[in-house]
Structure formats: C-alpha cells, structure tokens
Amino acid sequence: MTHTVAVIGAGKIGEVLLSGLVRAGWPVGRLIATARRPERGRELADRYGVRVLPNEAAAAEADVLAVAVKPQDAEALMTDLGPKVPAGKLVISLCAGLPTSFFARFLAAGTPVVRVMTNTPALVDEAMTAISAGPHATAEHLALAEEMFTPLGRTLRLPESQQDAVTALSGSGPAYFFYLVEAMTDAGILLGLPRQVAHDLIVQTAIGSAVMLRESGEHPVKLREAVTSPAGTTIAAIRELENHGVRAALLGALEAARNRAQEIAANEV
Ligand SMILES: NC(=O)C1=CN([C@@H]2O[C@H](COP(=O)(O)OP(=O)(O)OC[C@H]3O[C@@H](n4cnc5c(N)ncnc54)[C@H](O)[C@@H]3O)[C@@H](O)[C@H]2O)C=CC1
Numbered sequence: 087m088t089h090t091v092a093v094i095g096a097g098k099i100g101e102v103l104l105s106g107l108v109r110a111g112w113p114v115g116r117l118i119a120t121a122r123r124p125e126r127g128r129e130l131a132d133r134y135g136v137r138v139l140p141n142e143a144a145a146a147e148a149d150v151l152a153v154a155v156k157p158q159d160a161e162a163l164m165t166d167l168g169p170k171v172p173a174g175k176l177v178i179s180l181c182a183g184l185p186t187s188f189f190a191r192f193l194a195a196g197t198p199v200v201r202v203m204t205n206t207p208a209l210v211d212e213a214m215t216a217i218s219a220g221p222h223a224t225a226e227h228l229a230l231a232e233e234m235f236t237p238l239g240r241t242l243r244l245p246e247s248q249q250d251a252v253t254a255l256s257g258s259g260p261a262y263f264f265y266l267v268e269a270m271t272d273a274g275i276l277l278g279l280p281r282q283v284a285h286d287l288i289v290q291t292a293i294g295s296a297v298m299l300r301e302s303g304e305h306p307v308k309l310r311e312a313v314t315s316p317a318g319t320t321i322a323a324i325r326e327l328e329n330h331g332v333r334a335a336l337l338g339a340l341e342a343a344r345n346r347a348q349e350i351a352a353n354e355v
C-alpha cells in the first residue's frame with residue numbers, strides 16, 4: 087500500500103476498484119481518479135476522499151495507472167495519454183479484449199503492462215480477478231497487481247492467452263447468475279408466489295449453493311445428485327432444462343462472449 091494508484095476512467099468497474107482499495111485501507115492520499123465529466127469527478131472525491139486529477143497529472147503522480155475505460159475509448163485515451171506517461175510507471179489494464187501489446191504501442195519502450203480481468207463481486211470483496219503479465223512485467227509487478235486485487239477477493243495468475251476465455255467466464259459471469267435469478271424469480275411468480283417472496287427464496291438458495299460449492303469442495307454433479315430424488319421434483323425440472331438445451335445454450339453463450347472479446351481486440355469495437 088506504499089504505491090500511488092490512479093484509476094484512469096473511473097466508471098463502474100473503476101469505482102469498484104477504488105471503493106475496494108479504500109475499504110482495504112489503502113491510504114486515500116495514495117489514490118487518484120480521473121473522469122471525463124467534472125461532476126463524476128466531484129462525486130468520486132466526495133464519496134471516497136480520493137484526489138481527482140486530469141489524466142496527464144494523474145499519470146505524472148501515480149506509480150500505477152489502472153486503465154478502466156471502455157475498450158472503445160482506449161485508443162483515443164492512449165493516443166493522447168500514452169506518450170505522456172513517464173518511464174517507470176506500471177500500467178494495469180482492466181479492459182476486456184484488449185491485449186497488453188495494444189497498450190505497449192502507445193507507451194515508452196520498456197513500460198511494464200499487466201492485464202487483469204476482475205468482476206463486480208469485488209463490491210463485496212468476493213471478486214475473481216485473473217492477472218497476466220504483459221510486456222516487461224516482472225514478478226514484482228504481478229505482486230503489486232495482487233496487492234491491489236487480493237483485498238477484493240480471489241486472484242489467480244494466468245497466461246494472457248487465456249484472458250478472453252476468463253472474460254467470458256468470470257468477467258461476465260455475474261451477469262449470467264443475475265439473469266438466472268431474475269428468470270427463477272419469474273418462475274416463482276408463475277407458480278403463485280409473491281415477487282418479494284420468490285426473490286428472497288432464490289437469493290438465499292443461490293448464496294447457499296455458492297457457499298456449498300466453495301466449502302464442500304465437492305464436484306457440482308455430486309451436489310446436484312444429492313438434491314435429485316428418484317421420481318422426484320428435481321429430476322422433472324432437470325428433464326425440462328435438458329429438453330431445452332440449457333447446457334448447450336451456456337456453451338454457446340460463453341463462446342459468443344469469448345468471440346466478442348476477440349472482435350474487440352481486432353478493433354471491431
Ligand atoms: N462492468 C464490469 O463488470 C467489468 C468491466 N470491465 C472492463 O472495465 C472497463 C470499463 O467498464 P465499465 O466500468 O463497465 O464502463 P464505464 O463506462 O462505466 O466506465 C468507463 C469510464 O471511463 C471514462 N472515460 C472514458 N474515456 C476517458 C478519458 N479519456 N479520460 C478519462 N475518463 C474516461 C468514462 O467517462 C467512464 O466513466 C471496460 O474496458 C470493461 O471491459 C472488466 C471487468 C468487469
């Protein structure tokens with residue numbers, strides 16, 4: 087926590103990172119945010135007590151630049167800011183799809199780049215963050231990225247070649263679970279439960295199932311089999327899921343997300 091971190095483009099995920107660092111006790115004097123809109127900057131300063139600076143001033147002051155703009159905005163940002171980033175800074179990209187080589191193009195030779203893919207459960211310190219070394223990133227840079235993201239949940243080091251798959255699985259993953267909860271709440275309503283009751287039942291069921299997965303260490307098939315009684319209710323539901331190809335739909339959905347990350351990388355943003 088001795089480094090100064092600037093979140094460049096503190097939107098949704100940038101704020102998730104900032105708030106997590108504040109909760110973890112990162113000195114607020116060592117946290118900087120940049121924002122395109124002045125009112126957004128004021129909001130972040132009021133909410134977290136962090137300094138809000140223009141991009142270039144942030145890059146001059148910080149040791150670590152955590153780039154959290156949308157991939158579509160990264161080229162404009164880096165064309166302007168990249169050549170002004172002083173040597174010796176660590177650039178950490180939070181952007182989906184963009185490879186570290188993209189950032190290296192705009193930066194002084196030798197600037198280390200690390201790519202991370204985190205997710206929104208960082209808001210409750212339950213993130214899954216995958217960290218990959220890009221050009222010139224040493225073990226020390228990876229350790230610094232871990233120091234920033236470990237307080238927000240779990241971290242894992244992976245080769246950069248796996249980051250598009252990670253993005254499809256755990257980066258976007260919370261959205262799939264929220265989608266399922268939404269659909270299952272509707273199902274409860276179809277069966278006659280009040281909306282709030284259906285919501286509460288499924289949220290606690292999701293939490294219980296997630297904790298079992300983590301704490302039992304059992305394979306999900308075994309956990310599911312324990313719920314599935316012979317000639318019972320669960321198998322009747324599972325048959326419907328199988329009939330509707332839900333497993334195949336998930337395989338296709340994640341492949342589509344991975345393909346989208348690759349399109350972003352190919353600049354088809
Ligand atoms: N939302 C999520 O769950 C996750 C998002 N990501 C990645 O994080 C990045 C940001 O996504 P979100 O936070 O959802 O988007 P967002 O649109 O909420 O945040 C991006 C922010 O960057 C600001 N910005 C853009 N250009 C700027 C510039 N030149 N200077 C200063 N600020 C600038 C925008 O005003 C905006 O506030 C994306 O690259 C996305 O792939 C990664 C993991 C999860």
Ligand SMILES: O=C(O)[C@@H]1CCC=N1
Binds near residue numbers: 182
């Ligand atoms: O939807 C997106 O592109 C971003 C990346 C991972 C989660 N949200």
